[in-house]
Amino acid sequence: MTTETETDVFEEHRPVLLGVAYRMLGRVADAEDVVQEAWLRWSGADRGDVREPRGYLVRITTRLAIDRLRQVKARKEAYVGPWLPEPYATDFGEAVPDTAERAALTDSVSLAVLVVLESLSPLERAVFVLREAFGYPYAEIGAMLDRGEAAVRQLAGRARKHVEERRPRYEVDPDRRRELTERFLAAAGDGDLEGLMALLAPDVRLVGDSGGKSKAPLRILESADKVGRFLVGAAQKGVPDQSYRFMELNGGLAVVVLSEGKPDSVFQVDVFEGRIQAVYIIRNPDKLLSLATP
Template sequence: MLLGVAYRMLGRAADAEDVVQEAWLRWTSGDRSDVREPRAFLVRVTTRLALDRLRQAQARRESYVGPWLPEPVLTDFGPAAPDTAERALLVDSVSLAVLVVLESLSPLERAVFVLREAFGFPYAEIAAVLDRGEPAVRQLAGRARRHVEEGRPRYDVDPAERRELTERFLAAASGGDLGELLALLAPDARLVGDSGGKAKAPLRIIESADKVGRFLAAVAPPVRTTHVHRFAEINGAPAVVTLVDGRPDSVMQLEVLDGRVHRVYLLRNPDKLGGLAGL
């Protein structure tokens, strides 16, 4: 749970792990004699550490090269998967689209949204975590919820349909088939690429089906190259992880509505792909 809170706050798995490790060190090395509720104590420490790191990260992101996307994480829970309702809530709160919207919230709004909407904490408990009054927390929650609802894409697609469309899209992109790409893309399609300036990817968001299709067709790898594609559940949805020489090189995920691709996420920053090694 602590990793879940920290990741949704920060959008980076490595940063989330650092925060939870520091929270645990404070738990194990401090005086716990007056701690009546360990869970509440650890959530409070984790959230406050994540807030501090988030404020630092937002300052760094102002100089980030190109668009910024969250670090992708595997979310195939396997036999330990939660029930359908709980899983839907967890997946929605960790989707790339929602995490991108959360980037536009203030740190306090993001903390309140994560604790309330993703984990169902009572307002009074969130107020204690943030050392704020409950009325102020309710106002923060209302603002954050409205902002997320306004920015959240309205995509609700069966995972099997999304996987099938992803397979067709991958085949068209890999083969440089512009006609098939244009048939699959919605007219207002957008491609958001994240390289951090450390790999080849667009430094601006590409808009319109024609421009997105032509970009993907132009960058199709030569037939002689040995790219390996693996399908995986990334941030709650089907995605393609491309391996080059056995190492993750990119992640592509699609947002789909009415059988057409409305958004393409392309992650190529090597600093964000380490958690996918071993696929």
């Protein structure tokens, strides 16, 4: 029978476990399933030799996430249109006071980085997440994955190089991001194409994720002209009883568009040198369930 202490220990580490699983899988439901399976393993295990519960639980969660990542690969290959991670509410607050640690957690959960992580092998992704986001030593990662330290260092180097080569440039200054987001919304809502174009970088990209279940571009749009005209057109059509809600999602400010009080889509922008470099739109209703308020 599970004791209250055992439950308390697991609940203490649940946020970290969910963070690891989400960065591995990019989907909240999959991450929660993995954490639930980790709980079942924990509650039924002989913990007599467990000296450090957090490391033990992270190891179980990581291995389960690697297995799940291999299982869902076919599902993503059959996905209709561009794929983006499911929006993930992040508000580290006082729980992560250290600036460097906060930056690592924020960067590793951003939409841009998670999209790049999709191109890594499951082992490379696990090593990258454990090392870059959570700062685990190479030797400890090796123990978690049953790999030697030298092999883990090689995996980490390969993954880091891959991510750095493909990581889009962006700034994470929250005030600047909010200012541009608000101006972006105002210009699009007013049908002000000229004002919108002034905010967009010439080579801006728009990535829309609908999964074929809502209206969104089935290909990535590139150039300020194409992106600007699409956004103005989309804003003019609108949705029934439209309203907005600002949230911190994936480490940055995002706009949740509500239709009759229910999430219809999520907008988020990446900013660099005062211009919007990327626009992400998530409209797949399956990916918006976790944002609905009770």
